Amino acid sequence: MLETEGLVKRYGTATALDGFGLTVAPGEVAGLIGHNGAGKTTFVEVVAGLARPDAGRVVIGGTDARRAPREARRLLGVAPQELALYGNATVRENLRLFGALAGLRRTALARAVDRVAEELRLTDVLDRPAGLLSGGQRRRTQAGTALVGEPALLLLDEPTAGADPDTRAALLAAVRARAAAGAAVVYTTHYLPELDELGATLAVARGGRIIARGTRRELLDGLPGEVRMSPGESTDLLRLPPAVRARACREAGELRVTSADPPAVLAAGYAPTSVDVRRPGLDDLYRSLASREANADTEGGRHAAA
Numbered sequence: 001m002l003e004t005e006g007l008v009k010r011y012g013t014a015t016a017l018d019g020f021g022l023t024v025a026p027g028e029v030a031g032l033i034g035h036n037g038a039g040k041t042t043f044v045e046v047v048a049g050l051a052r053p054d055a056g057r058v059v060i061g062g063t064d065a066r067r068a069p070r071e072a073r074r075l076l077g078v079a080p081q082e083l084a085l086y087g088n089a090t091v092r093e094n095l096r097l098f099g100a101l102a103g104l105r106r107t108a109l110a111r112a113v114d115r116v117a118e119e120l121r122l123t124d125v126l127d128r129p130a131g132l133l134s135g136g137q138r139r140r141t142q143a144g145t146a147l148v149g150e151p152a153l154l155l156l157d158e159p160t161a162g163a164d165p166d167t168r169a170a171l172l173a174a175v176r177a178r179a180a181a182g183a184a185v186v187y188t189t190h191y192l193p194e195l196d197e198l199g200a201t202l203a204v205a206r207g208g209r210i211i212a213r214g215t216r217r218e219l220l221d222g223l224p225g226e227v228r229m230s231p232g233e234s235t236d237l238l239r240l241p242p243a244v245r246a247r248a249c250r251e252a253g254e255l256r257v258t259s260a261d262p263p264a265v266l267a268a269g270y271a272p273t274s275v276d277v278r279r280p281g282l283d284d285l286y287r288s289l290a291s292r293e294a295n296a297d298t299e300g301g302r303h304a305a306a
């Protein structure tokens with residue numbers, strides 16, 4: 001549904017996109033992750049036609065977005081990171097406007113507005129000016145403007161930033177429903193659990209390009225997580241099996257063990273009074289990709305020298 005390749009976007013001397021390429025299939029939620037400044041928002045802006053790339057291709061539903069921007073734009077709904085609503089218009093008017101831009105009219109438009117308001121728990125504030133909404137209500141309304149036209153491609157840039165648990169749950173359910181109905185979704189976030197809830201594939205951006213792409217299992221399985229244990233009656237590290245002991249350290253009265261297989265640490269027969277298992281997360285993934293890149297650079301340097 002979305003194919004992009006070789007995207008370059010420069011701002012003066014800064015290169016925001018440096019050969020960025022990402023493909024998303026119908027029904028797929030692609031979780032776009034990466035440190036601040038990796039190029040995620042610039043990518044969303046380029047695909048949405050809000051920023052012009054210096055090079056590269058954007059194809060939406062078979063339509064080249066640079067050659068036929070209007071046609072391509074009709075296929076997508078975007079919720080930008082910086083909220084952009086008409087503050088003097090009511091929530092209903094904002095939703096109607098975006099629904100109309102997507103080609104909906106009369107009954108179909110009214111029905112779509114009601115549906116999205118109900119899904120995103122906006123029914124009670126439909127007639128309130130958008131400028132008077134709380135932060136969470138505003139974020140839900142922004143997401144609503146992206147969803148209301150039932151686009152084939154959804155671009156959601158940190159849609160749950162600053163959202164309370166109810167807002168988050170409503171948004172995630174609405175996104176899941178769109179993907180289940182066949183929409184392709186690009187979803188940027190800094191929270192891995194959200195992407196798990198969405199059953200998303202992962203795309204890791206760094207330095208203006210995608211450096212890793214795959215399922216959570218492909219990218220995170222095998223990375224070391226962590227087990228923290230209160231040691232119980234004995235604080236004797238020697239009671240730990242040697243393989244576990246080698247990766248253990250004592251910290252503020254707790255034992256901390258780094259392991260790619262945390263449950264195996266517990267199966268080793270040690271009996272702590274409390275246990276906290278942290279499975280590998282985004283930090284671990286970024287660290288492992290950075291060290292892989294550093295190794296590749298060193299290898300490259302060695303080959304060049306040879």
Ligand SMILES: Nc1ncnc2c1ncn2[C@@H]1O[C@H](COP(=O)(O)OP(=O)(O)OP(=O)(O)O)[C@@H](O)[C@H]1O
Nearest residue numbers: 011014015016034035036037038039040041042043
């Ligand atoms: N309008 C602009 N003018 C100058 N530089 C820009 C502009 N927009 C983005 N950049 C730069 O391009 C790079 C990528 O920024 P971008 O906002 O796309 O990152 P991001 O991955 O979305 O970060 P975040 O997680 O903080 O949202 C950054 O170095 C940023 O400073």
